[in-house]
Amino acid sequence: MHNQLLNSTRRKFNKFLILNLTSLFTLNFFLLRKDFPNSYPNKNQKLKWILSKNDL
Amino acid sequence: MILKDNEILKKNFQIVICGSGPAGISLALELEKKKIECLIVEAGDEFYSEKAQSRYVGEVSGNFPEDLSVLRLSQFGGTTGHWGGTCRTLDNYDFQNWPIKKTEIDPFLDQSCKILNITKSFREKNINKNLKIIEFQESEVRFYEKYFEHIKRSKFINLCLNCIIFNIKMSGDTVTEIFLKSTKDISIKAKFLVLACGGIENSRLLLWFRENNKEISKNLPIGNYWMEHPFKKIGTGVGNFNLIRKNFKNNFEKFENFRNWGNFTVSISPTKKLIDEKNILNSGVFLTLHDRDNDNLKNNIKDLLCFAPNLSNKIIKLFNKNLLCGITISSSWEQDAIFSNKISLSSSKDFVGIPHSKLKYEISKNTLRSAEEMVNQIGIYFINNDLGRIAKDQLIYNKESFVSEAGYHHIGGTRMGDNKNISVVDKNLKVHETNNLYVCGSSTFVSGGHANPTLSIIQFSLRLAKHLIERINYL
Numbered sequence: 001m002h003n004q005l006l007n008s009t010r011r012k013f014n015k016f017l018i019l020n021l022t023s024l025f026t027l028n029f030f031l032l033r034k035d036f037p038n039s040y041p042n043k044n045q046k047l048k049w050i051l052s053k054n055d056l
Numbered sequence: 057m058i059l060k061d062n063e064i065l066k067k068n069f070q071i072v073i074c075g076s077g078p079a080g081i082s083l084a085l086e087l088e089k090k091k092i093e094c095l096i097v098e099a100g101d102e103f104y105s106e107k108a109q110s111r112y113v114g115e116v117s118g119n120f121p122e123d124l125s126v127l128r129l130s131q132f133g134g135t136t137g138h139w140g141g142t143c144r145t146l147d148n149y150d151f152q153n154w155p156i157k158k159t160e161i162d163p164f165l166d167q168s169c170k171i172l173n174i175t176k177s178f179r180e181k182n183i184n185k186n187l188k189i190i191e192f193q194e195s196e197v198r199f200y201e202k203y204f205e206h207i208k209r210s211k212f213i214n215l216c217l218n219c220i221i222f223n224i225k226m227s228g229d230t231v232t233e234i235f236l237k238s239t240k241d242i243s244i245k246a247k248f249l250v251l252a253c254g255g256i257e258n259s260r261l262l263l264w265f266r267e268n269n270k271e272i273s274k275n276l277p278i279g280n281y282w283m284e285h286p287f288k289k290i291g292t293g294v295g296n297f298n299l300i301r302k303n304f305k306n307n308f309e310k311f312e313n314f315r316n317w318g319n320f321t322v323s324i325s326p327t328k329k330l331i332d333e334k335n336i337l338n339s340g341v342f343l344t345l346h347d348r349d350n351d352n353l354k355n356n357i358k359d360l361l362c363f364a365p366n367l368s369n370k371i372i373k374l375f376n377k378n379l380l381c382g383i384t385i386s387s388s389w390e391q392d393a394i395f396s397n398k399i400s401l402s403s404s405k406d407f408v409g410i411p412h413s414k415l416k417y418e419i420s421k422n423t424l425r426s427a428e429e430m431v432n433q434i435g436i437y438f439i440n441n442d443l444g445r446i447a448k449d450q451l452i453y454n455k456e457s458f459v460s461e462a463g464y465h466h467i468g469g470t471r472m473g474d475n476k477n478i479s480v481v482d483k484n485l486k487v488h489e490t491n492n493l494y495v496c497g498s499s500t501f502v503s504g505g506h507a508n509p510t511l512s513i514i515q516f517s518l519r520l521a522k523h524l525i526e527r528i529n530y531l
Contacts (some may be wrong), residue, residue: 037212047449052439055367056366
């Protein structure tokens, strides 16, 4: 009985850890994507260019 | 002639004009032609004095430069002592909410241009359905240099310097006495009193007169609906120098050359169609080209290429051929007439005891939206004609309020109108419910358009002179 409870708590903890790590990684990707290689470079946030579709 | 305060008492004047700026002097010159004697009361001296200028100190809250005393001059000639001299007439559609049409002041344009020594040429050319390029004139007239000696010798224009209109006495609807402070306190009588002392001082004096005279209606929105022309850099760009020059080529040569901002400057304004369709305010947008030895240009090219990789070949080719130029887009544009933007009286007083001005001024969202629309339109024009690419500055696309870089054009406060609840003067510039109290200057404008106001101020002064001459002849 005691072991079963221990296993269940461990499983819950593992689930919690995996979910947390996943969400943390996802959040990081969206919020800090400029730090990832191949992300969209945007050094100058002060300008908004008026462009045509062919420019992109 | 120049009078001292004890000499004023010996004379009778038909008209007393408060202020010797372009509004007051133009009015006096016109009256002189009809041999009507007037007195100009100037609070300042012949030249700049710290003492006179100290009366222009005021409190500011909101989006306006803090120091009101550096934006105008209290001396003979008024602010023409340090003005930039750029002139243009208001547009027809600026008069939409006025009780008069532009045709009412058009007959005075010739004479106004003569006063300012400028050519009567304010051409415009549509570049598409939404945008037009416009022509300005540049005046080099300083009213002191041009008119001081003339007024000194004039038999009909009297001038009293260092003399302040402190108060008035009203009997019913008529100003019966004018109290002046000079070397001593004196009071004089005149048939008409005209306040022509600037876009802030007109409101300030009228508010002060109302505090002391119950005859001036409390319902009049004196000081309210105050406006200016904010000046701000609103956009940036990169483009083909030769193509842009060719595309905007016009015969407004004088305008192209008189500014030294860059290699080439062109002024762009919205057409009536764009103003109506997008419900925006009128603007004067200055597009200036800069050469390639500019760090900003290099940064802007890098920035543009991040967003528009397909342009890289074209841009590198232009850069290597030395044809790529930087573009700065600045604007001076119209403001909404908002009741809460106002001049009121401060708790501190000047050295004669008149409260200083207190200005509350906020830039509206509509003002920022109008600037954004103009950059959008110019951006689209550049794409369609393959001239380059334009970007909006952050404060414009985020619609952030800002403090104007200029603040020299003071408009509204004693606005013209038929409805006494939303205006202070009637279409003849007479204060509502008074018989002989007039206001002249840009404070009476209902809307400011984008044009620098001095030329229009003079047109209105000449129109007022015609009206006063008719009244005097009738009397």
